[in-house]
Amino acid sequence: MSYESGYKHEDFTEGKPDYQKIAESSSFKNLLAKRKRFIVPLTITFLVFYFLLPILTSYSTFLNSPAIGDISWAWIFAFAQFIMTWVFCIIYVKKSAHFDKQSDEIIADQLGEGKE
Secondary structure (H helix, E strand, O other): OOOHHHHHHHHOOOOOOOOOHHHHOOHHHHHHHHHHHHHHHHHHHHHHHHHHHHHHHHHHHHHHHHEEEEEHHHHHHHHHHHHHHHHHHHHHHHHHHHHHHHHHHHHHHHHHHHHO
16 A cells, blocks of 8 residues: 555554654653663673683683682682573563563553553
């Protein structure tokens, strides 16, 4: 169907959210700010912890000392990175589900306002 056949643009967008209006709303901006306050510290923590292993093994000898028998601190630190990755993944999935729910509510609110 084309515009020449007598249909207006509103005919194609009826019942669909106005994403420009949503992006400009205070509730959506608040959601983005909350998401940023969650993601940025988590990302920084992950990157620092991740790059700390190669930095410490390259420029210090602390991680070479034995921790438990013949197992050095480097192996414990490396294993802790796997644990950190799983923990951060679980935290992120749970928190992102919450953010998805909030974004669905924002869209539903916008659709509800459009019908009035």
